[in-house]
Amino acid sequence: MTRAGPGLFERITGHFSDGRAIDEFAPEAQTFYSVRDNIQRILNSRRKALAHLPRYGLDDLSEIYRHLPASAHRLRNEIEATLLEYEPRLRSIDIEINEPEPGMLLSFTMACHLRREGLVRFGTHFTPDGRTRLRMLNSIADED
Template identity: 35%
Template structure:
C-alpha cells in the first residue's frame, strides 16, 4: 500500500516530510496520519461538496466541557469511519489530562486494511490546530 493520491500529488505528508523520503512500509502509516490531520483540522460545514467532513467547532467543545468531550470523541470516531477507509475497527478513547489545561487528548486505535494494528494520539488545544501523531504500530 502506498500514500494517498493527495499525498502523491502534493509530494509531501501533512508533517512536511516528502513522500519519497520515507520507506514504502512507512508511507501508509504517514499517509493515514496526514489524512487524519486534515480531517481533524477542518471545521464541519466548510467543505461545500461534503458538509459533514471535519469536526465540530472546537469553541463549543471547550465552552460546554466536560460533557462535550464525549461528543467530540464520538465525532472523531465517526469521521474516521467515514473518511479514512484504510482503517477499520476504530476505537477512540480519551486520555486523562489536566482539566484546566484547555487540552483534550484522544488515543485512536485501529486496524489497517492489511490487518496491522496501529495507534495514533491526537491533541486538541485552544488556539492551536489538532496534531495527529502515530505512536507506533503494535501487535
C-alpha cells in the same frame, strides 16, 4: 483492495505534511504517515465548510470546549463516525480519552485498525486555538 503506500495527495506533492519525502519510507510506513496526515486534515476541518461534503470535518469545537469535561465523550463519538466515513483505509478505530497534556484542552489516544496494513496508534491533542495535532505513537504492520 487498497495498496500500501502514500495517498493521492502525498503522491502529488511528494512529501508528507511534516515535510519529509515519501520515498524516505517503506510502503507500509508511507501508509501510516498518509493516514495520519489525512486524519489531521479531517480533524482540522469544520463541518459545512465544503459544500460538496457538508459532513466532512468536525462541528465547531467552541461548543465542545465550553462544556468540558462532559462533552469529551460526544467529541470522541463524532471523531469515530467522521473518520470511519472519510478515511477509507480505516477498518475500525478505538479512541481513549486521556488527561490533557500540558497546554492542550483535550487529549485522546486513537488506535486505528487499517484494512490492510495493520494497526497504528496516534496521540491526538486539541489545542486552545482549535487546532488538532497528531503524533504517531507506534504502528504494527500485518505480516500476511
